[in-house]
Each structure stands twice: as structure tokens, then as C-alpha cells.
Amino acid sequence: MSVLDPANTPAAPAVTAEGEAFPSAPRRLHYIDVPAPEPGQSVPIAAGVRWARIPLPLDLNHINVWLIETGDGCIVVDTGMAASIGKDAWENIEREYLSRQPLRGVFVTHIHPDHIGLAKWLQERFGVPVFTSRRTDELALSMWSGRAKAAFNESEQFFRSHGMTDEVQIRAMFRPERFARLTSGMPHVEQFVADEDVLHWGAGEWTALETDGHAEGHLCLSNPALRLLISGDQVLPTISSNISFMFGNGDPNPLGSYLSSLQRLRALAEDTLVLPAHGVPFRGLRHRIDDLTGHHLEQLDKLAALCAEPKLVMDVLPFMFRRELKDLHLFLAIGEALAHLEYLVHAGRVRRELVAGRVTYVAL
Numbered sequence: 001m002s003v004l005d006p007a008n009t010p011a012a013p014a015v016t017a018e019g020e021a022f023p024s025a026p027r028r029l030h031y032i033d034v035p036a037p038e039p040g041q042s043v044p045i046a047a048g049v050r051w052a053r054i055p056l057p058l059d060l061n062h063i064n065v066w067l068i069e070t071g072d073g074c075i076v077v078d079t080g081m082a083a084s085i086g087k088d089a090w091e092n093i094e095r096e097y098l099s100r101q102p103l104r105g106v107f108v109t110h111i112h113p114d115h116i117g118l119a120k121w122l123q124e125r126f127g128v129p130v131f132t133s134r135r136t137d138e139l140a141l142s143m144w145s146g147r148a149k150a151a152f153n154e155s156e157q158f159f160r161s162h163g164m165t166d167e168v169q170i171r172a173m174f175r176p177e178r179f180a181r182l183t184s185g186m187p188h189v190e191q192f193v194a195d196e197d198v199l200h201w202g203a204g205e206w207t208a209l210e211t212d213g214h215a216e217g218h219l220c221l222s223n224p225a226l227r228l229l230i231s232g233d234q235v236l237p238t239i240s241s242n243i244s245f246m247f248g249n250g251d252p253n254p255l256g257s258y259l260s261s262l263q264r265l266r267a268l269a270e271d272t273l274v275l276p277a278h279g280v281p282f283r284g285l286r287h288r289i290d291d292l293t294g295h296h297l298e299q300l301d302k303l304a305a306l307c308a309e310p311k312l313v314m315d316v317l318p319f320m321f322r323r324e325l326k327d328l329h330l331f332l333a334i335g336e337a338l339a340h341l342e343y344l345v346h347a348g349r350v351r352r353e354l355v356a357g358r359v360t361y362v363a364l
């Protein structure tokens with residue numbers, strides 16, 4: 001059983017590369033009564049849509065991918081990471097399903113390696129186009145062109161200005177080579193998909209919804225006729241997706257973007273079946289959005305109160321994350337805390353000041 005199965009939430013990891021464990025209360029969400037497919041298998045989940053799982057070599061041990069029938073084959077949404085267990089699962093899916101319904105294209109929801117990681121490998125193996133947002137393609141190019149590596153000095157300066165002094169810790173947190181290791185290369189994107197573009201796949205019409213906050217250029221896919229939402233990492237049933245403010249961010253207020261994206265999704269039909277990238281498909285989208293929003297608003301109030309006295313981001317971490325943080329988890333936690341502090345700055349509740357070269361937040 002997966003650590004993300006609702007029946008098993010106490011064993012869920014406290015933090016993952018995707019975010020913080022944060023399940024909704026029982027009965028807020030209605031999980032579908034379909035057993036999760038084994039790696040390399042796929043099961044029907046809605047008319048013309050199949051659910052498959054690709055294992056990940058992480059504490060978050062799987063990603064869900066969705067196979068959408070096109071009439072002459074299928075399109076897959078998201079891919080898994082460039083790891084042998086992921087490729088093995090795909091080879092099984094090829095034998096079990098793609099031999100009958102050939103792969104016609106790969107749609108990538110966002111830049112994170114568990115989503116884009118095998119896009120190039122699938123593209124080459126099946127000779128198919130890749131679709132994603134222009135921003136996701138730009139981010140992938142910057143990771144692959146070595147520009148991210150050149151950003152190390154920028155990152156060091158950023159973390160020092162936020163009160164970190166341990167160079168070893170900074171180096172352990174920011175490792176741009178990690179992205180390259182977890183992806184099979186830079187896919188060639190044939191078609192950029194923009195907000196509200198309608199993709200005609202077989203008899204289905206899928207509307208792309210740009211939903212920023214967790215990742216710039218993140219796309220969900222909505223099929224109103226089937227009452228389906230492929231939510232990527234924007235809405236997950238048992239995890240509060242990581243929302244980070246980092247050096248080099250294009251978005252000055254990612255938490256603001258995230259919360260307004262959630263409100264946009266809240267307008268979808270109440271009985272929409274949500275197909276998340278991690279965990280089990282569920283109904284109860286509005287409840288989940290309200291729970292996630294409430295969680296962030298609580299954290300914001302807590303931080304605003306803490307900032308009655310001037311605070312560095314490092315000072316507020318123990319209040320947001322009640323455990324020891326290191327390496328990637330420390331990196332994600334700093335990003336998440338800064339996203340909240342910067343939200344408060346934009347809301348006029350907190351002021352950002354440079355005191356002796358360090359970024360300090362103080363309540364207004």
C-alpha cells in the first residue's frame with residue numbers, strides 16, 4: 001500500500017519534495033473505490049481515461065499518470081523520473097496497453113522532475129510530440145543550459161542575506177545537478193499550451209488552466225463534460241503542495257498566485273472527480289481547496305504574530321515545521337516560509353527590511 005493511501009495517512013512522510021503532509025479530515029473527501037494500479041499496470045478511471053502509477057525512488061514513492069484515449073491511441077499526462085524503476089514500469093505499460101493503444105503524445109503539467117523526468121525518453125522511444133507551457137519549457141532550458149549551475153553564487157548570497165552562515169549547509173541544499181540527474185534530457189516541445197487552450201483529444205475537450213504557485217507555468221487539465229480535473233500538484237488529497245519563494249523567482253508572490261489559482265479551480269462543478277499527481281482520485285474539490293486555503297491562512301496569522309518582533313526567516317522555521325530540517329527539506333522549508341512572509345509583505349501586514357545586510361520581517 002502506498003504511504004499516500006488515505007487509509008494509511010499516519011505513515012505519510014512529514015515532508016516530501018512535493019510538500020507537507022496535510023490530509024483533510026475523514027469524510028471531507030470521497031475517494032474512488034478503485035484499487036490503485038500496480039506499477040506497470042493501468043486501470044480505467046473514467047470514460048476514455050486510464051490511471052497508471054510510475055514508482056519514484058523517493059519517500060514519495062509514486063506519481064500518477066493519466067492515459068487519455070484519442071481514437072487512434074492515447075496521450076499521457078506526466079511521466080515519472082529518470083530512474084530504472086520508472087522505465088521498467090513504462091515498459092510494462094507498453095506491453096500491457098500501449099501495444100494496443102499507441103502513444104501519440106506526452107503532456108507535462110510542470111517542471112518538477114517527477115513530472116517532466118521521462119518526457120525526453122518517452123519522446124524518443126515512441127517518436128511522439130511533447131506539450132507543455134512556454135514557462136515550463138523556459139525553466140527546463142535554464143536547468144539544462146547550465147545557467148542554474150552558474151546561479152550558485154546568487155543562491156549563496158540569497159541564503160546568507162536570510163541569515164544562514166553555514167556554507168556546507170547551503171551547498172547541501174542547493175544542488176542544480178540534481179535536476180539533470182533525475183531527468184532524461186531536454187524534450188523538444190512541439191506545442192506550447194497556454195491558459196484556456198482547448199485540447200481536442202479523441203471525443204474529449206480538455207481545457208488547460210494555468211495554475212501558478214507550486215510551480216511557474218503549472219497547467220491543470222479540466223474536462224467539464226466528463227467532470228474531470230487532472231490537477232497535477234496544484235491540489236493533492238493528503239499533501240499541502242510546497243509553495244516556495246526563492247532566488248531567481250519570476251513570481252514575487254507565489255503564495256498569492258497559489259491561493260488565487262485555488263479559487264479559480266473552486267468554480268468547477270462540485271462533483272468533479274480530481275485526478276491528482278500523488279495519492280488517490282477523489283471528489284470534494286471545494287472542501288479540499290477550503291482546507292488548504294485555511295491551512296495557509298493559519299500559517300500567515302501565526303507568522304504575522306511572530307513578526308511583532310523583527311524576524312529572520314530562520315527564526316520562524318521552528319514554528320512552521322516542528323522537526324529537524326536539513327538538505328533539500330531545509331531548502332523547501334525556507335522557500336515555503338519566505339512565500340508566506342512575502343505574501344504578508346504584499347498584503348501590507350509585514351515590512352521587509354535590510355538590517356546589517358540581513359533580510360528582516362517586522363509586523364506593521
Ligand SMILES: [Zn+2]
Nearest residue numbers: 018112215233
Ligand atoms: Zn511539483
